[in-house]
Amino acid sequence: MASIQSFVTRLSDAGGPGTLTGSLPMQFSVASAGPFPLAGHVAVAGSDVGGSLMIEYSELEFGPLAVAGVTTGPDDDEGTHEVDVTLGAAQLQGHYELFALESSRVDLDVGGAVQPFPALEALSMDPTGGAGDDPTITEAQYDQIMQANAQKPKLAESPAGQQMLDSYNQYNDAYHDAFKSNALLRQYWSAGGAIAEMSDHTSDALDQGTVVNPADKTFGTSGFTYNMNALQQKFNVWAACVNDNPAAAAAALKFGTAVATTTGNTKTTINPMTGGEVYATVDQAKPAPAANLLAAPEEHPLHAPLLSIVQNSHDDRHLDILANQGMELNDDEVKALQEIYAESLRVKDPAARLPIASGNCAVAVGETVFRFRLTRQPNDTITVKLVQSSLSLDGLDYGAGQWPGEAGDVARERLESAAFLRGIIEDRINSQLTRLVRGLAAQSA
Amino acid sequence: MSPTDQAVLAPARGVDAEALQKEDMARFRAEVESALDPQAPYLTELEFSMFANGKKIRPRVMLLAARLVAPAGPLPDKVYKGAASLEMLHVATLIHDDVIDEAPLRRGLPSVSAARGTKIAVLVGDLQFVQALRGFAAAVDTERDMALVRRVMDAAFDVCRGELDELDRFLPETSEQRRERYYKTIDRKTAALFRLACQAGIDLAGGRSRDIRRGGFFGRALGRAFQIMDDVRDVVELDALAGKSAGVDLALGRHSLPLLYAYDSLGPDSPVGRAMRGLGAPEGADLEDALDMLRDCGAIDAAYADARREAEDALFYLEPFPPSPFRDALRRIAREVVDRPLNR
Numbered sequence: 001m002a003s004i005q006s007f008v009t010r011l012s013d014a015g016g017p018g019t020l021t022g023s024l025p026m027q028f029s030v031a032s033a034g035p036f037p038l039a040g041h042v043a044v045a046g047s048d049v050g051g052s053l054m055i056e057y058s059e060l061e062f063g064p065l066a067v068a069g070v071t072t073g074p075d076d077d078e079g080t081h082e083v084d085v086t087l088g089a090a091q092l093q094g095h096y097e098l099f100a101l102e103s104s105r106v107d108l109d110v111g112g113a114v115q116p117f118p119a120l121e122a123l124s125m126d127p128t129g130g131a132g133d134d135p136t137i138t139e140a141q142y143d144q145i146m147q148a149n150a151q152k153p154k155l156a157e158s159p160a161g162q163q164m165l166d167s168y169n170q171y172n173d174a175y176h177d178a179f180k181s182n183a184l185l186r187q188y189w190s191a192g193g194a195i196a197e198m199s200d201h202t203s204d205a206l207d208q209g210t211v212v213n214p215a216d217k218t219f220g221t222s223g224f225t226y227n228m229n230a231l232q233q234k235f236n237v238w239a240a241c242v243n244d245n246p247a248a249a250a251a252a253l254k255f256g257t258a259v260a261t262t263t264g265n266t267k268t269t270i271n272p273m274t275g276g277e278v279y280a281t282v283d284q285a286k287p288a289p290a291a292n293l294l295a296a297p298e299e300h301p302l303h304a305p306l307l308s309i310v311q312n313s314h315d316d317r318h319l320d321i322l323a324n325q326g327m328e329l330n331d332d333e334v335k336a337l338q339e340i341y342a343e344s345l346r347v348k349d350p351a352a353r354l355p356i357a358s359g360n361c362a363v364a365v366g367e368t369v370f371r372f373r374l375t376r377q378p379n380d381t382i383t384v385k386l387v388q389s390s391l392s393l394d395g396l397d398y399g400a401g402q403w404p405g406e407a408g409d410v411a412r413e414r415l416e417s418a419a420f421l422r423g424i425i426e427d428r429i430n431s432q433l434t435r436l437v438r439g440l441a442a443q444s445a
Numbered sequence: 446m447s448p449t450d451q452a453v454l455a456p457a458r459g460v461d462a463e464a465l466q467k468e469d470m471a472r473f474r475a476e477v478e479s480a481l482d483p484q485a486p487y488l489t490e491l492e493f494s495m496f497a498n499g500k501k502i503r504p505r506v507m508l509l510a511a512r513l514v515a516p517a518g519p520l521p522d523k524v525y526k527g528a529a530s531l532e533m534l535h536v537a538t539l540i541h542d543d544v545i546d547e548a549p550l551r552r553g554l555p556s557v558s559a560a561r562g563t564k565i566a567v568l569v570g571d572l573q574f575v576q577a578l579r580g581f582a583a584a585v586d587t588e589r590d591m592a593l594v595r596r597v598m599d600a601a602f603d604v605c606r607g608e609l610d611e612l613d614r615f616l617p618e619t620s621e622q623r624r625e626r627y628y629k630t631i632d633r634k635t636a637a638l639f640r641l642a643c644q645a646g647i648d649l650a651g652g653r654s655r656d657i658r659r660g661g662f663f664g665r666a667l668g669r670a671f672q673i674m675d676d677v678r679d680v681v682e683l684d685a686l687a688g689k690s691a692g693v694d695l696a697l698g699r700h701s702l703p704l705l706y707a708y709d710s711l712g713p714d715s716p717v718g719r720a721m722r723g724l725g726a727p728e729g730a731d732l733e734d735a736l737d738m739l740r741d742c743g744a745i746d747a748a749y750a751d752a753r754r755e756a757e758d759a760l761f762y763l764e765p766f767p768p769s770p771f772r773d774a775l776r777r778i779a780r781e782v783v784d785r786p787l788n789r
Contacts, residue, residue, distance in 0.1 A: 032743075033746055034746055034750065035750065036746070036749065036750050036753055037750055037753045037754045037757055038753075039757060040754075040757040040758065040760065040761050052754075052757075106761065109655065109659065109765050111658060111659035111661075111662035111663070111761075111762045111765075112655035112656065112658055112659035112765055113654075113655035113658075117764070117765065172658070173665075176662060377729070381730075383729060383730060383733075385684070385733075386683060387683055387684060387685050388683065388685065388788075389683070389788060392789075417780065417784050418784055419784055419785065419786035419787070419789075420674075420749070420783060420784050420785060420786060420787050421749075421753075421784075423681070423786055423787025423788060424681070424745060424746065424749060424787070426787065426788070427681045427740070427745075427787065427788070428740060430788075431737055431740055434733075435737060438730070438733065442730075
């Protein structure tokens with residue numbers, strides 16, 4: 001049966017079995033740490049798309065290890081005792097790799113209006129921008145904001161409108177996740193600028209009471225009508241969601257077919273309507289029966305033909321089913337759906353690793369104090385708990401001056417403030433010493 | 446033009462952002478005091494101290510989110526009332542959490558359940574919950590704001606569902622499904638209030654739908670990072686600094702993210718796996734050994750990497766907002782969640 005005091009005495013002995021000095025290895029080793037993300041996206045030389053910035057450590061060693069002192073406090077009333085173990089000056093050194101995991105930059109406001117970032121900048125209320133002008137938004141922009149804000153309450157005034165909003169809210173995250181992860185969905189969404197033009201047009205039409213979906217106007221460089229693009233984009237969203245979230249995919253389809261049913265609008269049949277007429281139609285429409293809302297996604301009549309199309313196992317019959325509903329697909333649209341679907345599967349694959357820099361990292365640390373609480377248990381064993389450590393790897397040096405480009409700049413800035421990341425490595429070293437002391441306590445029992 | 450309209454249109458140049466933030470927090474605290482008044486006969490110093498202490502990160506985030514779209518002048522009263530209600534909602538969850546966990550302490554003080562018994566704690570928690578909802582309902586003053594009340598109800602519902610999800614020890618078959626379930630749980634349990642904070646702040650300050658939506662995703666990412674860091678710190682933070690014993694999640698068999706990663710690499714029959722399956726949680730030296738296994742198998746690193754990824758996501762959602770000291774402050778909060786030093 002060992003008393004805490006006798007264990008501490010042995011711990012502080014100069015050497016030999018059961019002593020700390022006699023048990024310390026040459027160094028503590030951490031085989032690997034990370035990889036840890038440093039930034040969401042950076043440009044990388046030699047890559048068209050860049051990727052998310054990461055750092056990974058390997059072969060980290062902390063040493064030489066030498067006991068510089070063991071000091072103890074008195075036993076307290078509850079059989080616990082604190083002991084400070086001081087290790088002499090040492091160095092952490094190891095290897096790092098700075099790299100990017102290849103991924104496209106997200107250049108759409110996927111969390112907001114799903115518009116390209118430059119379009120947003122035009123609406124920005126930059127309080128630091130302008131050459132001495134007051135950084136206010138314009139009256140026109142303000143009107144646009146107020147007008148957009150007024151739309152949802154209008155929709156919510158009718159059961160069918162509220163049902164549409166509920167459906168949108170229910171799958172808000174799923175649609176966001178699809179846009180965030182699927183570069184092809186984003187690409188087809190913003191291709192030719194049609195969506196951005198449609199957004200501006202919708203705003204003007206609501207403001208002036210004119211037609212939202214004109215038959216005689218096209219949008220974007222590809223010359224889409226409002227109906228064509230709106231409904232095709234719903235199919236695109238379906239293709240992006242169907243693998244991960246079939247219910248969200250089905251909701252996008254249902255919305256498209258509900259529009260066709262209630263307003264008579266399809267991709268090719270244009271029934272021009274003003275905002276007021278749209279609201280009146282929604283107002284008079286009956287909400288979908290509960291059974292429709294609960295139906296399995298694959299029960300939607302367009303699900304099977306669309307799935308065949310995105311999996312490239314379709315024939316003319318599948319295209320005819322769509323065409324009969326006024327949803328004709330041309331070859332380019334089929335290709336888009338197939339690419340978006342394929343991308344939704346591909347995003348789960350490991351991303352390519354784009355090297356940016358690698359080398360050695362090191363930091364010298366002075367004497368380090370580790371405070372342990374020793375507690376004698378009812379069965380006379382001694383438990384050891386680390387309660388404080390002065391180990392600090394602040395100043396870990398990577399020779400970062402040579403890191404190239406934007407990635408290098410961002411990595412330097414992020415690592416400078418990444419105290420917790422260094423803390424993870426400190427924790428590994430702390431835990432190795434703790435295990436050693438715990439082992440000695442077990443031996444002494 | 447209403448105060449909201451003025452706030453939206455007002456110029457931000459020359460605004461002392463720091464002074465505004467202090468004033469916003471002072472007005473928030475005043476609203477909390479006023480919301481506590483009707484409950485005063487039922488509360489003790491303990492509950493009042495819960496409102497007085499703490500970092501107030503949710504109301505801070507809500508007020509800063511409001512400032513993203515209304516960078517100058519006083520915010521509408523309803524924003525401060527909303528922030529007070531949000532904090533009340535949070536305190537309600539803390540009181541109920543301590544009942545569920547049978548926690549003796551909360552922030553170094555006795556928990557309400559320990560000090561006043563479970564029955565009173567449940568009811569005092571309920572009181573906060575209901576008062577929070579009443580506060581939001583009383584704060585709205587336009588038809589459009591009514592949508593916010595619905596959002597608050599949804600968030601409160603989500604928090605309750607998340608708490609129940611967490612108690613369910615069901616482990617899906619694949620690691621992907623297990624993590625999917627984890628995110629669903631924390632989105633409800635933790636991220637829902639952060640999301641609500643941002644959406645409500647922007648909404649009540651007169652922001653656009655797109656800003657409200659984007660703010661919500663910022664809140665979701667921030668809330669996720671916050672919860673994952675809580676999970677990680679549970680393993681690596683020293684007791685004295687954490688104010689609780691390390692490894693509580695493992696001892697309770699909670700399906701925290703580091704434990705889920707450890708389950709993948711150590712397997713269902715490891716001490717970690719057994720604890721997660723409800724087959725006996727490690728104690729004493731066995732608990733310390735199990736925590737070391739978590740370190741060695743890479744589970745901490747993997748979870749911390751996920752937290753950093755969420756924090757980076759949060760920064761992404763801030764980008765489309767106009768540059769301002771308030772946006773910078775939100776950026777700092779997101780970075781601080783994952784960069785705050787360990788064990789200092």
